[in-house]
Amino acid sequence: MQQLIDGYTRFRSKVYPQHSKLFEKxxxxxxxxxxxxxxxxxxxxxxxxxxxDPGVLFSCRNAGNLIPPPSEVGSGVPATIEFAVRVLKVPDIVVCGHSDCGAMKGILKSESLESLPVVRGWLEHAGPSARWLTRMLKDTTSMSFEETLDVVTEANVIVQMQNLRMHPSVDEAIRKKAVQLHGWVYDIGRGDILQLDAEQGCFLPLVTGERSSVMAPPGKQRKIA
Ligand SMILES: [Zn+2]
Structure with missing residues (x-):
């Protein structure tokens, strides 16, 4: 905790004064x-x-970047989405998964969730990812756990983007062409981002010309959509 308080002290003494006009705005x-x-x-x-800077991203964070249906108001996610789209009128929504995700590992190794009933219930929102993966793995049994984890991480982003469209505020904004959806996967070790290319059905580098991550080597992008 002391490290956090020391950070706050630096923020108050150095960072805040440098950006005071931004914070005032x-x-x-x-x-x-x-x-x-x-x-x-x-x-x-x-x-x-x-x-x-502060003020640019309206964040919604949870284990596994999951998006439950609009009816599940208890999680707070539907309210966050509705407020962002109807009140703040954000022009873009990013669903961003990441490498080495503990939630995705939990989906693949369900026995690790035996003492975590709440987590297990929450991860049911990613159920379609797991079912899709099971079907796909019948044909690709040579995949390592790490490769499988990459695949389910990407599949989960796609599934959650589909869930997002079930929210009336998002559906309405898409019809009005007022919002665009983006599916990303962030690789922690490499610091790079892949984005879903819906037309090609695979994840490609976010910035054209940038080196692809190990999850999708150049010329070997994995088709998953
Ligand atoms: Zn995670």
Missing amino acids: LSKGQQPQALFICCSDSRVMPEMMMQC
Whole structure:
């Protein structure tokens, strides 16, 4: 905890004074550029990855970057989505998975969830990913656990994007062409991002020309959609 308090002390003494005008402006309201739905994992830092100031990303974080149906208001996720789309009118929504995700590992190794009934219930929102994976693995039994984890991580992003469209606010905004959806996977070790190319049905580097991650080597992009 002392490390966190020391950080706050530096923020108060050095960072805040340098950006006081920005904070004063932000104290009157926000106009974020995107709703960013990602995992709670401590290694995923959207503001650092996107190099953006406070006020740019409206975040929604939970284990596994899952999006339950609109009826499940208890999780808070549907309310966050509705507010972002109808009140803040964000033009873009990013669903961002990541490498080495504990939630995705839990899906693959369900026995590890025996003492975690709440987590197990929450991960049911990723059920279609697991079922899809099981079907796919019948034809690709040579995959290692790490490769399988990469695949289910990507599949989960696709499934959660589909879940997102079930929310009336999002469906309405898509019909009005007021919002665009993006599916990303962040590789922690490499610091790079792949994005879902819906037309090609695979994940490709977010920035054209950038080196592909190990999850999708150049010329060997895995078709999963
Ligand atoms: Zn995670």
